[in-house]
Amino acid sequence: xxxxxxxxxxxxxxxxxxxxxxxxxxxxxxxxxxxxxxxxxxxxxxxxxxxxxxxxxxxxxxxxxxxxxxxxxxxxxxxxxxxxxxxxxxxxxxxxxxxxxxxxxxxxxxxxxxxxxxxxxxxxxxxxxxxxxxxxxxxxxxxxxxxxxxxxxxxxxxxxxxxxxxxxxxxxxxxxxxxxxxxxxxxxxxxxxxxxxxxxxxxxxxxxxxxxxxxxxxxxxxxxxxxxxxxxxxxxxxxxxxxxxxxxxxxxxxxxxxxxxxxxxxxxxxxxxxxxxxxxxxxxxxxxxxxxxxxxxxxxxxxxxxxx
Amino acid sequence: xxxxxxxxxxxxxxxxxxxxxxxxxxxxxxxxxxxxxxxxxxxxxxxxxxxxxxxxxxxxxxxxxxxxxxxxxxxxxxxxxxxxxxxxxxxxxxxxxxxxxxxxxxxxxxxxxxxxxxxxxxxxxxxxxxxxxxxxxxxxxxxxxxxxxxxxxxxxxxxxxxxxxxxxxxxxxxxxxxxxxxxxxxxxxxxxxxxxxxxxxxxxxxxxx
Numbered sequence: 001x002x003x004x005x006x007x008x009x010x011x012x013x014x015x016x017x018x019x020x021x022x023x024x025x026x027x028x029x030x031x032x033x034x035x036x037x038x039x040x041x042x043x044x045x046x047x048x049x050x051x052x053x054x055x056x057x058x059x060x061x062x063x064x065x066x067x068x069x070x071x072x073x074x075x076x077x078x079x080x081x082x083x084x085x086x087x088x089x090x091x092x093x094x095x096x097x098x099x100x101x102x103x104x105x106x107x108x109x110x111x112x113x114x115x116x117x118x119x120x121x122x123x124x125x126x127x128x129x130x131x132x133x134x135x136x137x138x139x140x141x142x143x144x145x146x147x148x149x150x151x152x153x154x155x156x157x158x159x160x161x162x163x164x165x166x167x168x169x170x171x172x173x174x175x176x177x178x179x180x181x182x183x184x185x186x187x188x189x190x191x192x193x194x195x196x197x198x199x200x201x202x203x204x205x206x207x208x209x210x211x212x213x214x215x216x217x218x219x220x221x222x223x224x225x226x227x228x229x230x231x232x233x234x235x236x237x238x239x240x241x242x243x244x245x246x247x248x249x250x251x252x253x254x255x256x257x258x259x260x261x262x263x264x265x266x267x268x269x270x271x272x273x274x275x276x277x278x279x280x281x282x283x284x285x286x287x288x289x290x291x292x293x294x295x296x297x298x299x300x301x302x303x304x305x306x307x308x
Numbered sequence: 309x310x311x312x313x314x315x316x317x318x319x320x321x322x323x324x325x326x327x328x329x330x331x332x333x334x335x336x337x338x339x340x341x342x343x344x345x346x347x348x349x350x351x352x353x354x355x356x357x358x359x360x361x362x363x364x365x366x367x368x369x370x371x372x373x374x375x376x377x378x379x380x381x382x383x384x385x386x387x388x389x390x391x392x393x394x395x396x397x398x399x400x401x402x403x404x405x406x407x408x409x410x411x412x413x414x415x416x417x418x419x420x421x422x423x424x425x426x427x428x429x430x431x432x433x434x435x436x437x438x439x440x441x442x443x444x445x446x447x448x449x450x451x452x453x454x455x456x457x458x459x460x461x462x463x464x465x466x467x468x469x470x471x472x473x474x475x476x477x478x479x480x481x482x483x484x485x486x487x488x489x490x491x492x493x494x495x496x497x498x499x500x501x502x503x504x505x506x507x508x509x510x511x512x513x514x515x516x517x
Contacts, residue, residue, distance in 0.1 A: 078406045079322070079406055082313065122312060125315070128469055128470045129466065131469065132469020134466065159466055164314075166313065167312045168314075169314070170313035178398055199391075206349070209349045210395065213355075213356040217356050241360060241362055241491075248353055249492075253503055259345070
């Protein structure tokens with residue numbers, strides 16, 4: 001082993017310091033996800049014509065902010081967060097994201113769902129990285145009992161924690177970014193920023209039919225269950241699932257023709273009507289500028305701390 | 309498995325955005341202009357299909373379907389996968405904002421490779437098509453897993469351990485995707501063989517109207 005501070009701890013510390021916290025983490029994620037899912041699906045059959053993304057009809061700072069400024073600012077700022085390397089600066093970014101969350105009055109359930117969605121991937125880093133990060137000069141490694149090969153590298157833990165905080169900080173910004181304007185308005189803003197209009201249209205269409213097909217898939221699954229199908233780990237299940245997918249594709253494919261014919265019958269010529277007229281105010285630009293300056297300051301402090 | 313925000317180095321995230329935008333533009337050019345709305349509807353179908361969970365012992369895995377998407381959509385698959393990922397971050401809270409480009413590459417490149425493989429060697433016999441569908445399904449998730457590990461490894465030596473374990477975690481997914489790919493293509497070959505030709509793509513070299 002290279003020059004590293006090695007702290008020897010008795011073997012029984014391993015369950016106390018590592019295994020128990022891991023189990024608590026996994027259990028907490030499971031529990032929260034069950035809670036969030038029961039909270040978020042109160043009833044079936046939502047109204048397809050109104051996308052749930054625009055439930056927010058509020059009038060917070062984020063709702064009034066010009067959608068183009070909002071998109072650019074949050075996207076660029078998210079990249080800035082990605083560039084951070086220090087735990088302290090990542091924490092500062094997290095604090096700023098929390099402020100944005102409060103300012104946008106985001107729905108706590110949806111925020112929780114977003115956090116749970118990244119929980120699995122991020123916990124993989126928290127669990128694996130401390131044990132696999134290579135030992136470098138000046139690292140602190142905790143060794144439990146005689147398990148020399150299982151060194152718990154504190155630098156790996158710090159790195160994993162930094163990644164987690166950065167991931168959470170960006171994820172928290174998604175609700176203020178996306179849930180404070182109706183989806184067509186957000187896509188219109190993207191089109192005004194130079195994203196090809198066709199992409200926005202395709203997103204709207206996919207979004208609309210996603211609900212239709214989900215509904216259809218649920219009906220097909222209910223039919224299979226009524227006929228006695230239960231999912232198991234065997235080849236027969238895979239075959240049934242494959243037939244299910246095949247049927248879904250056949251039905252959807254036939255539907256694409258009918259959808260397109262219906263669109264043309266209603267006068268579709270490669271464009272959807274514009275949902276809103278966007279007007280840029282000075283306030284929008286000042287907010288965007290101020291936020292980005294804050295981001296640059298974070299990066300600056302981050303690099304400064306790294307050198308010092 | 310999708311890469312979340314804050315994991316990849318900033319150069320990789322920006323490079324991922326640049327490369328996937330270029331590929332998406334290519335994919336749009338290879339798709340019939342008339343067929344873009346239809347492709348959007350089909351994207352929704354693939355999206356719903358990727359939400360299906362398959363039990364695996366005590367847990368369950370959900371399908372990536374990169375290989376199958378490629379086999380059925382050909383060159384349009386990259387566009388479909390990109391749209392699917394954007395929708396996923398809008399709607400289902402998965403997937404990141406900054407990692408979007410890298411995720412699109414991770415799923416889209418294998419889809420294109422599998423699409424090429426399938427369309428080149430599929431022949432006419434349903435059995436052969438089913439076998440090839442299985443190969444495409446398994447290859448799609450294998451290549452995605454390798455891409456995931458490679459992207460993670462760009463973070464430096466500290467990320468190698470995580471990359472290796474992420475790669476190992478994909479082994480059951482690869483087996484399941486292979487079987488599902490073979491059965492789905494077999495089903496389609498019997499029920500609706502015209503779906504196995506990429507209906508939305510124009511032939512390479514055809515003039516762009």
